[in-house]
Structures are given as structure tokens and as C-alpha cells.
Amino acid sequence: MGLKERRERQKESLRQEILDAARDLFVNEGYENVSMRRIAEKIEYSPTTIYLYFQDKSELLFNICEETFARLSNRLEEITKEGDDPIYCLKRGLHAYVEFGLQYPNHYKVTFLNHPTQSVDKERYLQEGAMGMNAYNHLRLGVERCVEANLFRETNIDLLSQSLWAAAHGVTAILITKCNFPWADKEKMISLVIDNLVEGLRA
Amino acid sequence: MGLKERRERQKESLRQEILDAARDLFVNEGYENVSMRRIAEKIEYSPTTIYLYFQDKSELLFNICEETFARLSNRLEEITKEGDDPIYCLKRGLHAYVEFGLQYPNHYKVTFLNHPTQSVDKERYLQEGAMGMNAYNHLRLGVERCVEANLFRETNIDLLSQSLWAAAHGVTAILITKCNFPWADKEKMISLVIDNLVEGLRA
DNA sequence: GTAGTATGCTTAACGGCGTTAAGTGAATTC
DNA sequence: GAATTCACTTAACGCCGTTAAGCATACTAC
Numbered sequence: 001m002g003l004k005e006r007r008e009r010q011k012e013s014l015r016q017e018i019l020d021a022a023r024d025l026f027v028n029e030g031y032e033n034v035s036m037r038r039i040a041e042k043i044e045y046s047p048t049t050i051y052l053y054f055q056d057k058s059e060l061l062f063n064i065c066e067e068t069f070a071r072l073s074n075r076l077e078e079i080t081k082e083g084d085d086p087i088y089c090l091k092r093g094l095h096a097y098v099e100f101g102l103q104y105p106n107h108y109k110v111t112f113l114n115h116p117t118q119s120v121d122k123e124r125y126l127q128e129g130a131m132g133m134n135a136y137n138h139l140r141l142g143v144e145r146c147v148e149a150n151l152f153r154e155t156n157i158d159l160l161s162q163s164l165w166a167a168a169h170g171v172t173a174i175l176i177t178k179c180n181f182p183w184a185d186k187e188k189m190i191s192l193v194i195d196n197l198v199e200g201l202r203a
Numbered sequence: 204m205g206l207k208e209r210r211e212r213q214k215e216s217l218r219q220e221i222l223d224a225a226r227d228l229f230v231n232e233g234y235e236n237v238s239m240r241r242i243a244e245k246i247e248y249s250p251t252t253i254y255l256y257f258q259d260k261s262e263l264l265f266n267i268c269e270e271t272f273a274r275l276s277n278r279l280e281e282i283t284k285e286g287d288d289p290i291y292c293l294k295r296g297l298h299a300y301v302e303f304g305l306q307y308p309n310h311y312k313v314t315f316l317n318h319p320t321q322s323v324d325k326e327r328y329l330q331e332g333a334m335g336m337n338a339y340n341h342l343r344l345g346v347e348r349c350v351e352a353n354l355f356r357e358t359n360i361d362l363l364s365q366s367l368w369a370a371a372h373g374v375t376a377i378l379i380t381k382c383n384f385p386w387a388d389k390e391k392m393i394s395l396v397i398d399n400l401v402e403g404l405r406a
Numbered sequence: 407g408t409a410g411t412a413t414g415c416t417t418a419a420c421g422g423c424g425t426t427a428a429g430t431g432a433a434t435t436c
Numbered sequence: 437g438a439a440t441t442c443a444c445t446t447a448a449c450g451c452c453g454t455t456a457a458g459c460a461t462a463c464t465a466c
Contacts, residue, residue: 007442014443032235035423046445048426057424113316113380154395158387163374163395170373171366177316181335184361192357192366193400200403210413217414238452249416251455260453412463423452434441 015053017043022060023067026106031061061110062128068107069131072100076138086145087198093142094168094194097135101172113173139165152201160201167197218256220246225263226270230309234264264313265330271310272334275303279341289348290401296345297371297397304375316376342368355404363404370400 021042025034036057040047054060079093101108111132140161147155154160171193175186183189224245228237239260243250257263282296304311343364350358357363374396378389386392 011443036425037423047424048446049444051425052443113376156387156391159391159395162387163392163399166373166377166392167370167396167400168373169377170371171369173316173376174369174372178335184359184365188359188362189366189369192362193370196366196403197370197396197400200399214414239454240452250453251417252415254454255414408466410463410465413461414459415461416457416459418455418457420455421453424450426447426449428445428447430443430445432442432444434439436437436439 011053014043014045014049018050018053019060019063023064026061026064027104030106031110065107065111065128066131068104069111069135072097073134073138075100076135080138080142086142086149087151087202090139090142090146090164091194091198093139094164094198095190097139097165097168098172098175098190098194102175105176108172108176112169113177136161136165151203153203154201164194164197167193214256217246217248217252221253221256222263222266226267229264229267229313234313267310268314269334271307271314272338275300276338276341278303279338283341283345289345289352290354290405293345293349293367294397294401296342297367297401298393300342300368300371301375301393301397305378308379311375311379315372316380339364339368354406356406357404367397367400370396 018039022034022039025039025042036050037047039060040050050060054063075096076093079089079096082089084092101112111128140157143161143164144157146152147157147160152160171190174181175183175189221242225237225242228242228245239253240250242263243253253263257266278299279296282299283292285292287295304315343360346355346364346367347360349355350360350363355363374393377384378386378392
């Protein structure tokens with residue numbers, strides 16, 4: 001009687017198909033520019049079918065963000081695991097953060113550039129926060145190691161982490177939202193901000 | 204025969220009324236959450252009337268952004284006119300930028316945190332660029348003075364200006380959009396980012 | 407003074423959107 | 437073989453930005 005299981009697998013398969021279609025469209029064309037009808041068309045089902053698998057459009061995005069942020073966390077974890085010079089490690093982590101944002105601008109936009117007023121439901125909002133916190137804690141760990149090794153003048157770990165995050169976010173956000181601005185050199189700019197700030201903090 | 208003139212004045216007056224209503228709504232509820240019908244309702248005209256004064260919704264936003272940029276430019280101009288120590292001046296300008304954003308968070312959101320400029324018509328795209336350029340040039344001037352006084356290691360003025368802008372934008376944007384985050388110390392964070400970056404650039 | 411025109415605004419509509427209510431036909435259960 | 441469940445669809449609601457067409461009023465020209 002593996003019948004129920006087969007059906008379960010089939011349902012899961014369609015769920016994944018929807019998610020794949022949504023991710024492809026969101027990432028390539030931007031969340032706002034993709035309609036539920038377009039996603040439905042892509043998977044060759046009626047639009048309402050999507051609502052049998054997901055609560056609404058934003059839940060699609062949420063699931064995709066989750067995947068993507070897990071990937072960011074993994075990337076940051078690898079870097080922190082390497083156990084190199086803490087400051088080098090920290091810089092690498094910040095660079096990875098910016099690169100991640102530029103690689104998935106639509107995910108980044110939704111998670112870090114949205115207005116706090118457009119609140120979804122309570123539970124999902126908290127999950128979203130936890131998702132961000134997870135990534136923040138990797139950064140915090142990198143900073144902690146620098147502070148513990150007495151490499152920094154300033155010793156307030158949260159103040160340091162938040163400042164570095166803010167700076168990295170600034171480069172990421174501005175490159176994403178003002179992608180038509182005649183930037184002198186994006187790569188050099190990223191390095192200038194991150195490296196100067198980290199170096200400037202040395203004891 | 205001041206008749207034509209009176210009509211001109213009346214037209215201009217309604218145009219301003221539309222702009223005021225749009226600004227108020229955009230700033231309080233966000234561009235995406237405000238419909239043309241809502242703006243029309245506020246001014247007690249039919250929605251189509253707006254289209255007799257503005258090409259489309261994004262042109263409303265464009266005009267509002269222009270105002271905000273102008274206000275920021277004025278503030279920055281005052282600071283650069285003071286002619287103090289170039290580095291002190293630059294820091295003050297950057298601080299003023301962040302303060303401006305925090306003082307008018309909704310204007311800042313509308314102007315700097317909105318859509319990645321999927322430019323509509325050519326002319327407006329160029330104007331939009333020029334608008335940003337005007338504010339940017341004040342910052343650039345401040346940087347230029349530092350470079351000309353041989354105070355900085357890096358001498359690429361645009362690279363420097365853009366990096367500083369990115370960092371200042373980062374602090375501003377993150378404090379605005381993540382206002383519920385448990386920040387260690389907002390003021391110290393602003394100073395840490397700006398001052399460390401500028402100091403870190405010294406020759 | 408009246409016919410004709412321009413002006414300023416409105417009503418009605420188009421084609422889209424996210425989402426929901428109601429149904430349908432096949433598979434499963436009893 | 438009837439009843440029920442399941443996976444999905446069709447039709448619709450009430451929004452949206454935007455456009456076409458119409459309609460009074462004010463102005464112009466004869």
C-alpha cells in the first residue's frame with residue numbers, strides 16, 4: 001500500500017516544480033514583475049493550483065529566500081571554518097556577503113531593502129528575522145575572534161559587527177538599486193570600503 | 204488680458220496640489236502601496252485628471268525625488284562652503300547625509316531605496332541621473348579638496364566618493380529599514396563607519 | 407448674438423493583477 | 437455501484453495603471 005506515499009511524492013514534486021519556476025522568474029525578472037499567472041503558465045497549470053501548495057505569492061518568495069540564505073550561511077560558515085588569520089577571514093566574509101547580494105539581487109532586495117511597514121503575517125516575519133540573524137551571527141563570530149585576539153581598538157563586538165554589516169550592506173544595496181550609475185570600479189569600491197574599514201579598526 | 208496667465212496659475216496650482224498629495228501618500232505609505240485612484244480621491248478629482256498633468260505614476264515619483272535631492276544638495280552646499288579643514292568638512296558632509304536620511308526617512312526611502320530604475324523614457328532617465336549627479340558632485344567636491352591637498356592615499360576621486368557614499372548610504376539605509384533591530388548604538392555606529400573610513404584613507 | 411472651437415475634466419472601459427468561491431471529473435473507499 | 441475524497445479548473449471579485457471617448461463650460465470669430 002505505497003499508494004499514499006506515491007501521491008505524497010507526486011505532490012512534493014509539483015511543489016518543487018512551482019518553486020523552481022518561481023525562483024527562475026523572480027531572479028531573472030524581479031518579484032514585482034512576475035505574476036502568479038505567469039508562474040502558472042510556466043508550469044502548465046492553472047493559477048489557482050499554486051494556492052493549493054502555497055498560501056500566497058510572498059510565501060513563494062519566502063521559501064526561495066530561505067534556500068538562498070541557507071546558501072549564504074553555508075558560504076560564510078566555510079570561510080569562518082578555515083581558521084586563517086581572523087582579520088583576513090573577516091574581510092573574506094564581508095566580501096562574500098556583498099558578492100552574494102550582487103549574485104541574488106532580488107532575494108537581497110526583499111530581505112534587506114523592504115520597508116518594515118509592509119508586514120506579512122507575524123510568524124513568517126519572525127522566521128524572516130531569524131534567517132537574517134543566522135547570517136548576522138556568522139559575521140559576529142568573525143568579529144569576536146578578532147576582538148579576542150586583541151586585534152581591534154574598539155572592543156564592542158556588536159557595535160563592530162553592526163558597523164561592518166552596515167558598510168557591506170551599503171555597497172551591496174547601492175550597487176543593486178543604482179545599477180545604472182556610472183560606477184568608477186565596482187570591485188575596487190567593494191574592497192576600498194571593506195578593507196579600509198577593517199584595517200582602520202586595527203589596534 | 205491677464206486671462207491666460209490666470210489660467211496658467213490655476214493649472215500650476217492644481218499641478219502642485221497633485222504633487223503635494225502624492226508626496227504625502229508616497230512618504231507615509233510607500234510608493235507601491237499608493238494608487239493613482241487614492242491620490243485622485245485625496246485631491247477630489249477623477250483619476251484621469253492626474254494624467255493631464257503627469258505622464259504616469261513614476262513621473263510623480265520623479266518630481267518628488269527631485270525636490271528631495273535639491274534639499275539635500277542645499278544642505279551639503281552649506282557645509283562645503285564653510286571652507287574648514289577638508290577632511291573635517293568631508294566627515295561633516297557625510298554625517299549630514301546620514302542625518303538627512305534619518306530625519307526624512309520616508310523621503311529617503313522613496314528616493315534611494317526604491318525600484319532599481321527600470322528606466323522608462325530616455326529623457327527622464329538622463330534627468331534622473333543628472334539629479335543624483337548634482338548631490339553626488341557636492342560629495343565629490345569635498346573629496347577632491349582632500350585629494351588635492353594630498354591628504355589621501357587613494358587618488359581616484361570618483362572611486363573615493365562612491366565608496367564613501369556607499370558606506371554612508373549603508374548606515375542610513377539599514378537604520379531606516381531595520382529600525383526594529385537591537386542596534387548597539389546608532390550614533391557610534393554612524394561615526395565608526397564614517398570616521399574610520401575617512402581616517403583610514405589618510406596618506 | 408450665435409456658431410464653432412478649445413479647455414478642463416469626467417465616465418466608461420481595457421487588460422492586467424492577487425486571490426477566492428464554486429464546481430468538475432476521476433480515483434478511491436465502502 | 438454509490439458515496440466520498442482528491443487534484444485541479446473555471447469564473448469571478450475587487451483592485452491596479454492607463455486610455456478612449458464624451459461632455460459641459462469658457463472663449464473666439466463672425
